[in-house]
Amino acid sequence: MNSLTTTLPAPPRVSRGFGRDVGKGVWLVAGLIAAFLLLFLLLPVGTVIYSAFVTELGQPTFGHFLNFFGQTLFRESFVNSLQVSVLSVFFASVIAIPLAYLTVRFDFRGATVIQTLGVLPLIMPPFVGAVALQLIFGRSGSLNLVLNDWFGITLPIMDGLTGVVFVESLHYFPFILLNLVASLRNIDGAMEESALSFGCTGFRLFRRVIFPLAMPGYLAGASLVFVKVFDDLGTPLVLGVTNMLAPQAYLRITSVGVDDPLGYVISVIMICFSILALWLAARVMKGRDYSTLQKGGNSLQRRTLTPGMSLLAYGWILAVLLVVLSPHIGILLMSIAKVWSFSVLPEAWTLQHYSTAFNEAGGMIGNTLLYCGLAAGLDVILGTAIAYLILRTRLPARQWLDWAASAGLAIPGLVLAIGYLRLFKGLEIPFTGTLVTASWVMLMLAYAVRRLPYALRSCYAALQQVHISLEESAQSLGASRLSTIRRIVVPLMAGGILAGFVTSFITAAVELSATILLTSSESNAPMSYGIYLFMQSPAGRGPGAAMGVIAVAVVALGTYLSHWVVERNASRASARHAQP
Incomplete structure (x- = not known):
């Protein structure tokens, strides 16, 4: 990847x-x-x-772009798409980085199973997962019904742009996970041993040595997440969010027609930012040496967690996988539910x-x-x-x-x-x-x-x-x-x-x-x-x-x-x- x-x-x-x-x-x-x-x-x-870049008569012009940025809706859509893409990369990283590091760096029973389950979100269309997540995390979803009954509160997880970020982060984080796992496995363990001999341990070791060496894999995955989120059309439409670039391009072309210049302006902006994301990922790595002297035979040594740390790690991973796999669980329940409305679980099955x-x-x-x-x-x-x-x-x-x-x-x-x-x-x-x-x-x-x-x-x-x-x-x-x-x-x-x-x-x-x-x-x-x-x-x-x-x-x-x-x-x- x-x-x-x-x-x-x-x-x-x-x-x-x-x-x-x-x-x-x-x-x-x-x-x-x-x-x-x-x-x-x-x-x-x-x-x-x-x-x-041309008028109806074929004359060159920048007027279409001026028209685009002169309208509040389009400026808002542009900013929203950038925000959603950047936030999705951030939260996808929050999920993927600890998951990759724990399963590669430490002696973890079931590490292969955990990594396999972590890739499952990619095989489900994100807009399908969005519907399932509404039933679980929406205003009247299972989680909020329980929270309202017990504590009298509800969490706006699936509202507006927040819901889009939530769905996209859960769906596309495997891109970072797959690339980061591969990079971590290729790091020469001798470099870690050298850092340890100089007293560099714990989070400092990860921040100063291990993660920088795995940076190519992380940037490859992060750029893919950005591009995929920026391009996604189905998730915003299913969640009723139209003030983003992809939905606006779709609505302009389907409502006004293929001759609408603003639809092409949006398309050009989407192309530019997709290319920019991939270029920046390559640019950041250019001129830096991430190579190691050995590969495979002397990779990062797996270390044993203490009982307390092991309990925390397994608890965190279980919680993450439960959230990550919730779209699959929700869509399976929905497919056999006869009635599922304003209830924690379906009330009848079929x-x-x-x-x-x-x-x-x-x-x-x-x-x-x-x-x-x-x-x-x-x-x-x-x-x-x-x-x-x-x-x-x-x-x-x-x-x-x-x-x-x-x-x-x-x-x-x-x-x-x-x-x-x-x-x-x-x-x-x-x-x-x-x-x-x-x-x-x-x-x-x-x-x-x-x-x-x-x-x-x-x-x-x-x-x-x-x-x-x-x-x-x-x-x-x-x-x-x-x-x-x-x-x-x-x-x-x-x-x-x-x-x-x-x-x-x-x-x-x-x-x-x-x-x-x-x-x-x-x-x-x-x-x-x-x-x-x-x-x-x-x-x-x-x-x-x-x-x-x-x-x-x-x-x-x-x-x-x-x-x-x-x-x-x-x-x-x-x-x-x-x-x-």
């Missing part, structure tokens, strides 16, 4: 005699990839940026919601599998091809393909969808009479473009582990480049390709920002859109929760299968290397 905020490392030098000549096939593949990225990423985003979900939204489940499956398949094909061009050829300016593909990470889904609506406005699919923007293909392509960076990194890492001598040997025996790729490279990359496929699939399955704008009818809608529609009315929240549980189950199963296959391939590889 750490590498998600930066471009890929410089490709290793291609050995002599391999990939020296850039054949027609290489140029053709590179051209097709460049054309895809140009048509479905660069041009739509460029159209959005262009539309924000499985009818699941029947309704399958009967009324069975097509949406199939659509999700189709769209996300095609998008993930396209991602691993493009990711494998780009990784091969970078690592195995001497194609001029091949690094630009990586930069262009990675740009999707900094482009909000809402902005990409607006770009598609603007760029392909009025175009029809040949021989069908169907508008391009009304086709489910646009939605699938939006999923693919936004998830391509994830698949690219998995494929790149997998190809790095395939020694080039294997390909050279095959070609020296007369195998063509295509045959070598098909019979040697791709099979050896299978684990990384599968990991990239599953990562793209599960993240696309919970996408709402692009989905809500590009879905033209319920017959073409995926599950995320169906869940959002159900959640709009109290009567539909039961079936919506059932669909949410199904979505979480699908994503969790896919995640488990990917880990299982990758670990099995790694075990087989280790066994082969161990053979004499």
Whole structure:
């Protein structure tokens, strides 16, 4: 995850005699990839940026931005989005930093289970968790009902922007947790021992030595949290908060139309701040040395907590996990609750919601599998091809393909969808009479473009582990480049390709920002859109929760299968290397 905020490392030098000549096939593949990225990423985003700086007659202007900042609502939305994003990063850090440090630094029983449970929020759409959290922490939720009965007080946890920060912090803190755990594990334990020998202990040791060395991982996760929160559309809409940038962009485009310049101004601001967050994370680390002399073999030594400290640590972690997993608990209870209103727990139970979900939204489940499956398949094909061009050829300016593909990470889904609506406005699919923007293909392509960076990194890492001598040997025996790729490279990359496929699939399955704008009818809608529609009315929240549980189950199963296959391939590889 750490590498998600930066471009890929410089490709290793291609050995002599391999990939020296850039054949027609290489140029053709590179051209097709460049054309895809140009048509479905660069041009739509460029159209959005262009539309924000020109008048209706095509004359350059800054008047749209002056109009934007001249209106109180838009200034308020801009400030609110910044505040929510920064506060979400802060509270996500409060959750993730102690959790990562305790489970890596100390001899903790169940550390792996704790870290696994800490990642679960990522597999649930945040807007689904927002509804569940309202039932638990809202004004009339379970917690406030108990507090009112016992102490006569209520806590405004889910009110307005506070509720948005609460939901976003709980949902996105795993980005920091995953990156920080990886960084902490790579710290050379000798540096800690040196600090201890000079009397640096306790919190001072963490503040002066350990955390600064883990800073790359923390900044990578924090920048991702900022970008994701700044981009999120579903959570504010579900909570009824519209005075933020993403909801305002959505409302302007859907109410005024795709010709509204203020919608494009908001989109440009969202792009700029997303890129700025990723750039700042890289900039802070630039020129500083975080490397250690040893890795893995002499990592931070696990230390034993005293009984008192152990009790406090386990108590804190249990309380944190209970809050973190409350959306999952709430959505599960909601999916089987017949009546749940103004009560601590549901008053009656039923499985009818699941029947309704399958009967009324069975097509949406199939659509999700189709769209996300095609998008993930396209991602691993493009990711494998780009990784091969970078690592195995001497194609001029091949690094630009990586930069262009990675740009999707900094482009909000809402902005990409607006770009598609603007760029392909009025175009029809040949021989069908169907508008391009009304086709489910646009939605699938939006999923693919936004998830391509994830698949690219998995494929790149997998190809790095395939020694080039294997390909050279095959070609020296007369195998063509295509045959070598098909019979040697791709099979050896299978684990990384599968990991990239599953990562793209599960993240696309919970996408709402692009989905809500590009879905033209319920017959073409995926599950995320169906869940959002159900959640709009109290009567539909039961079936919506059932669909949410199904979505979480699908994503969790896919995640488990990917880990299982990758670990099995790694075990087989280790066994082969161990053979004499």
